[in-house]
Amino acid sequence: MSAFSTRPLGGVLLSLELMLPQIYTFQVYWGCFVAAFCGAVSTYLLKTWASGAGYAQLLDSDVSPNEGMVRNYPLGCAVFCLVIGAVFGLLGGAFNLMHDRLARLSSKFCSVRGPVRGFRWRDLAMVMAVAALNSGLTWPLALLHGQQQPALLNALFSKGFHGSASWVNEPLGPFLTLLAATLIKLLLTLLALSCPTPTGVIAPTMVLGALMARALVYLLPKVWLATVLAAPGEDPNAVPEEAIGALAARLAIVGSAAFACGVSRAFGVAITTFEVLSLDSMVLPLSLSSLAAIFTANLIALPFFDLGLVRKGWGCISELTCTSKAEEPAFELMEAYTEFPSLEERISCRGASEALALKPQQFSFPVVRRDAHLQKLHPHHGILLGAVTRQALEEVRRQLEEKQIDEEVDLMQMRWPGDNHLLADPVPLSVDPLATAQELYVMLK
Numbered sequence: 001m002s003a004f005s006t007r008p009l010g011g012v013l014l015s016l017e018l019m020l021p022q023i024y025t026f027q028v029y030w031g032c033f034v035a036a037f038c039g040a041v042s043t044y045l046l047k048t049w050a051s052g053a054g055y056a057q058l059l060d061s062d063v064s065p066n067e068g069m070v071r072n073y074p075l076g077c078a079v080f081c082l083v084i085g086a087v088f089g090l091l092g093g094a095f096n097l098m099h100d101r102l103a104r105l106s107s108k109f110c111s112v113r114g115p116v117r118g119f120r121w122r123d124l125a126m127v128m129a130v131a132a133l134n135s136g137l138t139w140p141l142a143l144l145h146g147q148q149q150p151a152l153l154n155a156l157f158s159k160g161f162h163g164s165a166s167w168v169n170e171p172l173g174p175f176l177t178l179l180a181a182t183l184i185k186l187l188l189t190l191l192a193l194s195c196p197t198p199t200g201v202i203a204p205t206m207v208l209g210a211l212m213a214r215a216l217v218y219l220l221p222k223v224w225l226a227t228v229l230a231a232p233g234e235d236p237n238a239v240p241e242e243a244i245g246a247l248a249a250r251l252a253i254v255g256s257a258a259f260a261c262g263v264s265r266a267f268g269v270a271i272t273t274f275e276v277l278s279l280d281s282m283v284l285p286l287s288l289s290s291l292a293a294i295f296t297a298n299l300i301a302l303p304f305f306d307l308g309l310v311r312k313g314w315g316c317i318s319e320l321t322c323t324s325k326a327e328e329p330a331f332e333l334m335e336a337y338t339e340f341p342s343l344e345e346r347i348s349c350r351g352a353s354e355a356l357a358l359k360p361q362q363f364s365f366p367v368v369r370r371d372a373h374l375q376k377l378h379p380h381h382g383i384l385l386g387a388v389t390r391q392a393l394e395e396v397r398r399q400l401e402e403k404q405i406d407e408e409v410d411l412m413q414m415r416w417p418g419d420n421h422l423l424a425d426p427v428p429l430s431v432d433p434l435a436t437a438q439e440l441y442v443m444l445k
Helices: 008-018 026-052 074-110 119-137 149-156 175-195 204-216 222-229 241-264 268-277 280-298 305-312 314-321 349-358 372-377 388-404 435-442
Strands: 362-368 383-389
Touching: 008 026, 008 222, 008 268, 074 175, 074 222, 074 241, 074 280, 074 305, 119 175, 149 204, 149 241, 175 204, 204 241, 204 268, 241 268, 241 280, 241 305, 268 280, 280 314, 305 314, 314 435, 349 388, 362 388, 383 388
Parallel strands: none
Antiparallel strands: 362 383
């Protein structure tokens, strides 16, 4: 990310948000800073050396800091940004659900082995089919045909896009052209991300968000755009077209960041956008829309990368990082194992005899501790301390009968005669019932 934008801060924040909740270590933390700095500097040097004088940013806009600024109804515009973020967040969550379904179907399709061992022909066939479909669908639209992601994104962020007709398909008109481009881009992005080849998700979703925002601009009455741009006492009809185009570009930037945040749940996307474009007045719109998108997207589906963990069977990591379950007591999330009757931590000779007589076919007996807090919520549950085999429990009864001990003894401290081995097999780790799921995860790590 730092090499893509030549801005190290965005790359660091993105890695912290997406990866470090699962694999946080001090070395990785500082490694992110060093890698981001090296990526940004090396890209800058290579581009400067190749061009001879400066370089062209991969994410850019020709809107100046003072162009397209809202002068009227700032509160209403802030609410509008919140609404855009909320809607685009819902669409981002729906995008993740659709991709998850396609990715599962793709994995099932590609898992079938071909006639030649080691040659995964289905993978190759799927990639070729998506590439052919991309060429066929984008050919009629000048907006998408032959456009690389950075060039298309920069065009959507341009203030001259709104008044240009070079990208418009004449039979469709501007709005329907953008709508068709959005639907085609959505389909191709979903299919490309479902292929068995590694692909990025940030740039395609930023393009999708910008396309949707551009289409939304054409639904807004032009007088509304001119009204918020007009200075106090100025006639809205006197607002130049260039200023309206700059405002449309700002809305495209807001929509782009909001949709990408809704898909990835990484606020670092919005920060990187602001860091690269350097538009001071975009801080509040980007923040409001992106945070609203993250909030509403969480109501629909898990983040894009976490759904990948779930498909691989690592759903617990996503539950810890993306839900409130990490702060809940682990014993409230666990299911009690009650298939076998358990033994108390302290047991008497009579108790051992009763347990052996009650289950003559049971080979192993769990040993539990009754906790006062746990008893209030679950009277019949206990904390697992270990297990004893039937042979070990018979040895406990024999030792107690031989020594004529009637009181209860600590079952976990009883040992085999002649050596120092415990009769019970203790579990590796036992925790307090109030320990949270996050604390247990750290203990296991």
